[in-house]
Amino acid sequence: MTTKTIAVTMGDPAGIGPEIIVKALSAGELNGAPAVVVGCLETLKRVMAQGKIPQVKLKEITSVAQAHFTPGTINVLDEPLADPAGLTPGKVQAQAGDLAYRCVRRAAELALAGEVQAIATAPLNKEALHSAGHLYPGHTELLAQLTDSKDYAMVLYTDRLKVIHVTTHIALRKFLDTLNQPRVETVIGMADTFLRRVGYTHPRIAVAGVNPHAGENGLFGDEEINIVGPAIKAMKARGIDAYGPCPPDTVFLQCYEGQYDMVVAMYHDQGHIPLKLLGFYDGVNITAGLPFIRTSADHGTAFDIAWTGKAKSESMAISIQLAMQLA
Structure with missing residues (x-):
């Protein structure tokens, strides 16, 4: 266990965030771990009063x-809801979206000030976030703006499969129109930097193609020829061990089986579907390119089971453990 301090943000309080945070921080080696929760204290009390999660x-x-x-003790930096008693579990609410935003902002401020060394975030709800006037596609873009980070990327992380994304929360049509060589080069470089930071001395990075069979030499599209291929060649010239463009339908399995250390995915679902299929309960979301470590449970707010005691906390626990290790 590390002596570094981690901030854990509540996420959307109407979702499973409060529950999985309490479960994660009251079990195993995380029981008594150096983590402070940034969230609504009254909401945590209400969730615990249901009697369906550990009492700490x-x-x-x-x-x-x-x-x-x-x-047996969880330290809480109280970030109160506007109306704690009016919060309804499992419902999209503006006050919940606003709280999720404020928790992330406060945790980022603590990290930038050096008071905490990493952040682990519970899931927020994008609709609630938007209803509160915070128009961000998700955590990644919010944290990038809060830290003035220009080059950043989403990493999905498990022991056997690691994926970094060229684009994430963008319409597929817009992705095709805006895909460019400099961005692909940047993400390949971030993949190499990230892997070295977590202990890989000679990272092997596979770069997925855009089209079926990576374009089949231009038969199914020319993005591989005009954009992805030249980006890989340029990064190889800088000493990075990059491979591709690789057929997207096989490269994730090859990485899972150990042929590569990370896959560069071109767009959101290309990377998320295989990762969540193979590691839904233990996958961690990491934002590469920030001035501090940020990890997150790799699932949503699960409004359908909020405050019922049914939510699994493995991904939240692993995200906190990984934040401590990387810090």
Whole structure:
């Protein structure tokens, strides 16, 4: 276990975030771990009062310096809801979206100030976020703006499969119109930097094609010839061990079986579908390119089971553990 301190953001309080945070921080080696929760204290109390999750002590603190980490206690930096009693579990609400935003903003401020060394985020709901006037596609773009980060990318991480994305929350038609060589080169470079940061001394990076069979030499499209291929060649010239363009229908399995260390996916679903199929419960979402480590549970708010005690906390726990390791 590390002595670094991690901030854990509540995410959407009407979702499973409060539940999986309590479960994760009250079990195994994370029980008493150096993590402070940034979220609504009253909501955590309400969720625990349901009696369906572990009963722990919630200690309110006003600064990270006040935190003391002991088993059975969770330190909370209170970020109150506008109307805690009016929060309805499992419903999209503006106040919940606003809280999710404020929790991320506060955690980012703590990380930039050096008070915490990494952030682990519980899932937020994009509709609730937008209804509160915070018009971001998700955590990645929000954190990029809060930290003034220009080059960033989403990484999905499991022990056996790691994926980094050229684009994420963008319409498929727009992706095809805006795909360009500099961005592909940047993401290949971030993949190499990220893997070295987590312990790979000679990363092997596979770059997926855009089209079926990676274009089949131009038969099914020319993006591989005009954009992806030249980007790979340019990064090879800089000493990066990059391969491709690789057929998207096989490259993720090849990485899973150990032929590569990471796959560069071109768009959201190309990378998310294989990762979530192979690692839905233990996958972690990481934002590469930020000035601090940020990990996240790789699933949504699960409004249908919010506050019922049914939510699995493995991904949240792994995201916190990984944040500590990387910090």
